[in-house]
Amino acid sequence: MKPTDIEDPQYFHKVIDCQFACPAHTPVPEYIRLISQKRYTDAYMLNWASNVFPGVLGRVCDRPCEPACRRGRVEKDPVAICRLKRLCADNRDEVLGLLPTIPAEKNGKRIALIGAGPASLTVARDLMPLGYSIDLYDDQEKGGGFMRSQLPSFRLPEAVLATEVDYILDMGVTTHFTQRVESLQAVLDQDYDAVFVGTGAPRGRDLPDLPGREAGAGSIHVGIDWLAGVVFGHVNAIGKRVLVLGGGNTAMDCCRTARRLGGEQVSVVVRSPREEMKASPWEIDEAVHEDVPIIDNHVPLEFVMGNNYLVGMRFDRVQAVYDDNGKRQLRSTGQEPVFMPCDEVLLAVGQLNAFPFIEKESGVAFTDKGLPQLNPQTLQSTHPKVFFGGDAAFGPQNIITAVAHGHEAAISIHLLCQGRSLRERPGPQVDFAGQKMGVHDWLYHNQVSETNRQAVPMLSKAKTLKDRLLEVELGFDRQIGQAESLRCLNCDVQTVFHADLCIECDGCVDACPESCINFVENGTEEELRTRLKAPAENRSQDLYVSGPLTTGRVMVKDEDVCLHCGICAERCPTSAWEMQKFLFHPAQAEHI
Amino acid sequence: MTFQRPTFRHPDLPPNSAGYNLRDYEGGISTLCAGCGHDSICGAIIQACFELAIPPHQLVKMSGIGCSSKTPAYFLGKSHGFNSVHGRMPSIATGANMANRDLVYLGVSGDGDTASIGMGQFVHAVRRNLNMVYIVMNNGCYGLTKGQYSATADKGTKSKKGSVNALESIDLCELAIQLGAGFVGRSFSGDKKQLVPMIKAGLAHKGLSFIDVISPCVTFNNNPESTKSYHWVREHSEATNTFDFVPFRQTITTEYEDSVDQEVRLHDDSVIHLHKHENTPDVTDRRQAIDNLEDHKAEGVILTGVLYVNPESADTHDILNTSEKSFNSMGVEDLCPGGDVLAKINESYR
Numbered sequence: 005m006k007p008t009d010i011e012d013p014q015y016f017h018k019v020i021d022c023q024f025a026c027p028a029h030t031p032v033p034e035y036i037r038l039i040s041q042k043r044y045t046d047a048y049m050l051n052w053a054s055n056v057f058p059g060v061l062g063r064v065c066d067r068p069c070e071p072a073c074r075r076g077r078v079e080k081d082p083v084a085i086c087r088l089k090r091l092c093a094d095n096r097d098e099v100l101g102l103l104p105t106i107p108a109e110k111n112g113k114r115i116a117l118i119g120a121g122p123a124s125l126t127v128a129r130d131l132m133p134l135g136y137s138i139d140l141y142d143d144q145e146k147g148g149g150f151m152r153s154q155l156p157s158f159r160l161p162e163a164v165l166a167t168e169v170d171y172i173l174d175m176g177v178t179t180h181f182t183q184r185v186e187s188l189q190a191v192l193d194q195d196y197d198a199v200f201v202g203t204g205a206p207r208g209r210d211l212p213d214l215p216g217r218e219a220g221a222g223s224i225h226v227g228i229d230w231l232a233g234v235v236f237g238h239v240n241a242i243g244k245r246v247l248v249l250g251g252g253n254t255a256m257d258c259c260r261t262a263r264r265l266g267g268e269q270v271s272v273v274v275r276s277p278r279e280e281m282k283a284s285p286w287e288i289d290e291a292v293h294e295d296v297p298i299i300d301n302h303v304p305l306e307f308v309m310g311n312n313y314l315v316g317m318r319f320d321r322v323q324a325v326y327d328d329n330g331k332r333q334l335r336s337t338g339q340e341p342v343f344m345p346c347d348e349v350l351l352a353v354g355q356l357n358a359f360p361f362i363e364k365e366s367g368v369a370f371t372d373k374g375l376p377q378l379n380p381q382t383l384q385s386t387h388p389k390v391f392f393g394g395d396a397a398f399g400p401q402n403i404i405t406a407v408a409h410g411h412e413a414a415i416s417i418h419l420l421c422q423g424r425s426l427r428e429r430p431g432p433q434v435d436f437a438g439q440k441m442g443v444h445d446w447l448y449h450n451q452v453s454e455t456n457r458q459a460v461p462m463l464s465k466a467k468t469l470k471d472r473l474l475e476v477e478l479g480f481d482r483q484i485g486q487a488e489s490l491r492c493l494n495c496d497v498q499t500v501f502h503a504d505l506c507i508e509c510d511g512c513v514d515a516c517p518e519s520c521i522n523f524v525e526n527g528t529e530e531e532l533r534t535r536l537k538a539p540a541e542n543r544s545q546d547l548y549v550s551g552p553l554t555t556g557r558v559m560v561k562d563e564d565v566c567l568h569c570g571i572c573a574e575r576c577p578t579s580a581w582e583m584q585k586f587l588f589h590p591a592q593a594e595h596i
Numbered sequence: 597m598t599f600q601r602p603t604f605r606h607p608d609l610p611p612n613s614a615g616y617n618l619r620d621y622e623g624g625i626s627t628l629c630a631g632c633g634h635d636s637i638c639g640a641i642i643q644a645c646f647e648l649a650i651p652p653h654q655l656v657k658m659s660g661i662g663c664s665s666k667t668p669a670y671f672l673g674k675s676h677g678f679n680s681v682h683g684r685m686p687s688i689a690t691g692a693n694m695a696n697r698d699l700v701y702l703g704v705s706g707d708g709d710t711a712s713i714g715m716g717q718f719v720h721a722v723r724r725n726l727n728m729v730y731i732v733m734n735n736g737c738y739g740l741t742k743g744q745y746s747a748t749a750d751k752g753t754k755s756k757k758g759s760v761n762a763l764e765s766i767d768l769c770e771l772a773i774q775l776g777a778g779f780v781g782r783s784f785s786g787d788k789k790q791l792v793p794m795i796k797a798g799l800a801h802k803g804l805s806f807i808d809v810i811s812p813c814v815t816f817n818n819n820p821e822s823t824k825s826y827h828w829v830r831e832h833s834e835a836t837n838t839f840d841f842v843p844f845r846q847t848i849t850t851e852y853e854d855s856v857d858q859e860v861r862l863h864d865d866s867v868i869h870l871h872k873h874e875n876t877p878d879v880t881d882r883r884q885a886i887d888n889l890e891d892h893k894a895e896g897v898i899l900t901g902v903l904y905v906n907p908e909s910a911d912t913h914d915i916l917n918t919s920e921k922s923f924n925s926m927g928v929e930d931l932c933p934g935g936d937v938l939a940k941i942n943e944s945y946r
Contacts, residue, residue: 077607079604443597451598451600452602452604454602507814509632509785509814510636511630511636514636514638514642515625515626517602518604519609538606538609539608539609554827554830565604565606567604569602570598571598574598574630577631
């Protein structure tokens, strides 16, 4: 193998599994370290700069970081990254004075944001401090988009959302609420320098062709519309027996909301096997905890009507069959259809994009799937001044992805407004900081905590099921949070190897608890992976390879389960191993 | 400063044939200087015992005084241990071995502990061919007292401060071969590929297995002019042979080209498989082994590898015709048969 190029910022970035997995690349270990030092406000601001809604995301993020967390490979459970984020949000001091200052003198560029969801708000967050004038359009009364209308209060209290939305709106964004944009052309005609479309995927998928859909219409609701109805107070009750169709997080929100509005027997019915459900595992656990059974492998056949009202649904029992390519097919078991009685049905079987306000002549072209044709990096559409982000760009994803899109779109818009090529994107901000303090003293807490993942305190079920506004999770207190924060392995403190200093004493090889380090003859990656001290079978994790040493061998370190404990560097007589903190901030518009 | 190694271990490391994991053979975290050769030797001992699947509680580790003799704290944390008086490890080993021949004995000593204060003890343990592995962690200096030359420092070697050693050095391997050790090898702490199978072969061999391991003292004796430095040893060593150790009941599958094989079968039917060039001396011949060492010394080359093996060697128990049973399995009547028996024995000598 060729020596690893550690000058390439992506190499060490990838070692920080959580940050690498995060669409917005929030520097997770750095803020967890700040939390462990009880510097909650600093941790919050680090988050805010990167993901804009720490309080919101600390509750409802999809957490791609957690399955990626190295701790999950070293022991059983990953660090509770999301809950630690909430801890710093809950315990922060007033941050208004820490927010960026908005220049009194504007730069003369005007931007329109359509939709007031996380993607648009992120664009505003990035561009307001640069002197832009921003108009924000949304048909709701307040900002937040789907974060407001779809996320039930027992998961995300309204006040938390409102505070973080206001941080941005109070920068001087001109809001046009309760104003539905009916025509993109009309917006473009107002001579904006750029237009950003962040209208989400607003249409819930229906099952229009299922027999009985029309007759039972009064008792059958599209999940996301129903959830919005609950938030806005149009819906206050539901029947005692409720069936929720679908296996995503919206289905989980629907069933749990139904439990709070009078649903006594609420069931989730999924077509696929339970393991393949799209909902986050913790959301499923919460639903089950609130007495909602998950019935998998049932495909809906028809809505069954009694005397003019819905009495239940019939389902076909199926099993998943996979062909050679791993493609799934749901095949009927041939058993009798199952009848499940119910009073009301909530459909949470997916969301669709819809852009009724974009005229064909506007210059924005769409794909066959009804999504805008975009440059995936710049998010620019076929109309050079129109950009897309969030669920509107590539279909339904999640909040943190929308935020990441917002940052990218802001960079594009800023470049466009300066008349520069959108390809001149700034590189990431990278910083190395040595951690050596004394002979064996480190600036970071290198003792690996061996406590298990901390459980989060919750309000009792009896209480929360009575009031849909009561938040279920209480969040970590400072003490539990401290214990949890120390579980972080500091993956951003990198093991940097200097081949020219190594005397091949093997001290690091013997001292490494995880048998990561090897001094061997070089070979191809395939072959090297088979003859290291411990098998290196996790292909998603790189091998760190040095140049040739005095004996002709090379150092090969398998990054997979490295604890970043620094023992290699402690046992190194020549400082050939160094512990260097690698801070990686993805570029933002202000860096141009 | 890390005082405790994390207990997490690589999840895919397989256990050995006896069901033990590598961590069952580990000890505490080392407090030696970073980069000390002794740490590598500890690593090699751990690896060898793990690979041989010796149950940790069936092994006794013993040592004297010195940097080397601290090391039993850093390996085999679940084995029996005895840290004795300076240079007296052989006596302790002899006593323990006489009392219980069923355990595996591993003595660790240094060049000071063996070649100076413990010389008298060492040579007699070798003469008796005590069934044990005797490892000398040889750094050619007194690391605990700031690096004065020891008795194994080569004549003419230069210290960190530039002073030259004027005294003759003691070659412990030559001595051991002369005095009747059944197995003698020399290795280098920086060469685990050679050291691990050597320790394994030594553990399998019945009789005294003497292994001299050159182990650089990074703090006081690792300057390039020192003949015990990483640099010097790598530049000036020559392996008498490369070899594999094939424990009892395993078949040999590897074929080697361009080398003449010599098989040495040990008491327990393990095999040391030597791959060497033609015309190199026979390692089972004591005289050739000593000549070989002297020839290389004259050329300024450190000879490593298995230097001598006597597959027929008889250990102390065989020589003295002692009891097959260990003392702890005997009853009071066997151990202390009383005045009548003593009188009978005395009578037999009259």
